[in-house]
Amino acid sequence: MARSRETKIELTAYDDLFQTDESREEAKLSKIRDIPISEIDEFPDHPFKVLMDEDMEQLVESIKRNGVMTPATVRLKEDGRYELISGHRRKKACELAGLETLKCEVKELTRDEAIIVMVESNLQRSVILPSEKAFAYKMRLEAMNRQAGRPSKDNLTPMVSDLDTTRTNEKLGKEVGESREQIRRYIRLTELVPEILQMVDER
Template identity: 30%
Template sequence: MHDLKRKALGSSPLDELGIRDLLIPDSDPVSEPADQGVTSVMIDVTTIKPNPYQPRKHFSAASLEQLSQSIKAQGLLQPIVVRKNSQDEYELIAGERRLRASQMAGMTKIPAVVKQITDQACLAFAIIENIQRQDLNVIELAQSLHSLATKYGMTHSDVGRLVGKSRAAVSNVIRLLQLSSEVKVMLVQGVIDMGHARCLLSLPEKDQASVAQKIVDQQLPVRDAEALVRNIIGGAIKKKNGSFKIDPDPRLSQIVDYIAKQYQGIKLNIRAKESGGGVLHIQYDAEKDIELLLKKIQ
């Protein structure tokens, strides 16, 4: 196993893992031919095992069909990349979308470049390839980065160097795995955005889905969602008859108590809103009572 903590000055994790030459330029994998210096072999598609480290779980059916039609017309000009596993079988490293589309196109053999790389390098390459092509949704990305960190003992800084992200960016993405399964689905489907998801991380997992739904139902912007979560964290929200009752800021309650003692004819009531704002209701017994209060305020 490569120890990413023992690096030569100026070295790159891509070089240490031996995967830099595997990275395919950002081009059309069908219309762009492979590098002339790369030697490929024709492999039976039925003998190719899937990449066990493939972070991408979902492939667009429409996109695969479009690629399949292109392969039928032009052939597959960009080879897939495979390796020999411990059972001497061909195992996919890169190009699962191309492999699937080729099978849909009825191809029995396709060009492949055979490389020998480690499990760690295989996982790293699959993640990097998908990141470069923006093929992973945010939860798939979080799971992939987490796998790199846990399976190979990498720090978040190590992972960041490997995939071209800052340590903070890696940590923030991995934290999304703490979301409940329901909220993860909402995030992937675009029902909530990253700002909403980040503020929900402050809540216990059991409460996240219900609060997320409230954010969606009320179409709360991120700032108001953050205020709602702050109220919950502060112990201000209590469930009553299936709905939320929000207690006002304790400092406002102290002011209300003070005024009630100073001005016997005036009653104040504060109703806090989930957005973080609220309503101040003033009730007075006689006009002279409110006039006295207004003079004091002025």
């Protein structure tokens, strides 16, 4: 008589089973910590500028008085250092205030997930230059396309994924409140030479 196949049953850990909402919140808070600024790297090709303006001066004074109220967002890199996802102005303000650490929330994110979070968090700013939007939209679309799957060689519009019936630029447009054509126009700005792009930013 043949032996019956063994069935592997996964059981919930005792601690997880009786974990309270309070302990879950504590576990979440443990990911918020003060990290030495010297261990935090800038996000590669970050499209948003950190301006030394009146708002920055006010932020520096606020941090001197009260510290960083809202944690920056970072992810742990393979080399053990951290990559800054959101909070570039807070990091600069901390440096100007003479602080050596930055309060951060550490998130487990892939490269493409980090790009999407970085763009989303920065698009909430009150003033955004056309060039910042252009490069931010381009980075996010490329990340969305990689997540959906690479377009085939027959695809004549590389910004569109074959694996998703909805165009990714249309999907992004709905998320940020822009039309598909407006997204396309912004991305075309990235092809301008820097001098012309600066003229666009200066209206």
